[in-house]
Amino acid sequence: MAGLTYTMLDTANLSTAELYGKVLCDMGEIHPEIVGLSADLAKSTKIGLFGSKFPHRFFNAGIAEQNMFGMAAGMAKAGLVPFVSTFAIFTSMRGLDQVHTDICYQNLNVKMIATHAGLSFGQAGSTHHCTEDLSIMRAMANCKVIVPADGIETANAVQAAYETPGPVYIRINRGFDQKLYENTEYGYKIGKAVELAEGTDLTIIACGSCVYQAVEAAKILNSTDGIKARVINMHTIKPIDSEAILKAIRETRRIITVEDHNVIGGLGSAVAEVVAGSGMTCAFKMLGIPDTFSIIGLHEDLMAHYKIDTNGILENVRELMGKDFEEDENWDDEV
Known part of the structure; x- marks a missing residue:
């Protein structure tokens, strides 16, 4: 395992x-x-x-x-x-x-x-x-x-x-959860995301069991690829923290969402709605369960299969880093 x-x-x-x-x-x-x-x-x-x-x-x-x-x-x-x-x-x-x-x-x-x-x-x-x-x-x-x-x-x-x-x-999950926080004093508030890692090259927005995986992926990206990945724990899906998402678009121009959920209608869709409504462009990808009923197995094996674990995030981040976006900062022509 x-x-x-x-x-x-x-x-x-x-x-x-x-x-x-x-x-x-x-x-x-x-x-x-x-x-x-x-x-x-x-x-x-x-x-x-x-x-x-x-x-x-x-x-x-x-x-x-x-x-x-x-x-x-x-x-x-x-x-x-x-x-x-x-x-x-x-x-x-x-x-x-x-x-x-x-x-x-x-x-x-x-x-x-x-x-x-x-x-x-x-x-x-x-x-x-x-x-x-x-x-x-x-x-x-x-x-x-x-x-x-x-x-x-x-x-x-x-x-x-x-x-x-x-x-x-x-x-919440069944169990076997990795420990992310040491104590409760980190400013938790419903509707307000938590930034767990700073970064300017790309933003990973995750929720639930995928947050720990995203943090681990960011560490590897920094040490082996020189990629500075911002990690946002979007613990509240509704109301979504639009401010954190818009800030990520402006400052990193690349966003990848990761969730233990169907890619239709969950975290990725909620983030995409904010991106689309902003009139700004960015390289964007959603990781999750594709439009299918999932296979059977242990949780960690299923996360690996659907590429929502650390290795899957690494693979998709590296791919997303190769995608272009409009370089100018004039958002008016993108509405």
């Missing part, structure tokens, strides 16, 4: 889901209005930690995701703050009618923690891969969409979600 630098004993501490469960427990002590809901996946999604600590504030709807989201909507109407957790594939698809009409349409204060997202549950098969949820959820009016890069950022995202009124969709 290429790229793994830790053992099975470390995965609980590294898992975004594990940290989410612990943070929710801490928040539950301070905020009695927080309740938890699960669709018979409390152990897998780690919201069971909250259920063990606050059994009278935790509700298992069973294998009935639609009912669970309907229950959450009713609780929110009554003044509670429901944190609803199930697999991303079930949140964004099986329960979508209730997410759309009961929660987002009414702009209710429900927080949806979607685990096992992207290809992170790779060995479970294509039916459990979730590579369409970003396109689905960012199309839901009133809903904010967040993709934390590691466990520390998940802790920040959960806290920020509580402090932000309205529906919030937080997309």
Whole structure:
């Protein structure tokens, strides 16, 4: 399993889901209005930690995701703050009618923690891969969409979600997450990207599990190719940080997006919309899952297959560096 630098004993501490469960427990002590809901996946999604600590504030709807989201909507109407957790594939698809009409349409204060997202549950098969949820959820009016890069950022995202009124969709992995941040004090804010590496030759914009891969690729590009790659952690897909994207266009003129998601409708599409709307040109490429149902395998192997790991990013950056763009700085003729 290429790229793994830790053992099975470390995965609980590294898992975004594990940290989410612990943070929710801490928040539950301070905020009695927080309740938890699960669709018979409390152990897998780690919201069971909250259920063990606050059994009278935790509700298992069973294998009935639609009912669970309907229950959450009713609780929110009554003044509670429901944190609803199930697999991303079930949140964004099986329960979508209730997410759309009961929660987002009414702009209710429900927080949806979607685990096992992207290809992170790779060995479970294509039916459990979730590579369409970003396109689905960012199309839901009133809903904010967040993709934390590691466990520390998940802790920040959960806290920020509580402090932000309205529906919030937080997309996290199954586990085996590389550690990116040392602590929570780096200025996290919903809708504000984080620059992890400076660069003037090219900008890599990534989210989720691909952020660590992008940082590693930038280090190699600097040391072996002399390429200065800027790395932006676009942890919020909606609202997207347009300012960071426009700054990258002006200062690097080359952008590559990397996501553990279908190339249609996700991070790459959101960035492309900003680029197109700006009237400015740049060399641009989107990395992700092509328009196909993904193959089956371990997460790191699937990332390598679809070239969204460090080596895949290196290959595509080197190719993109060979593409031309208009050299002049007069943007008026490009509108």
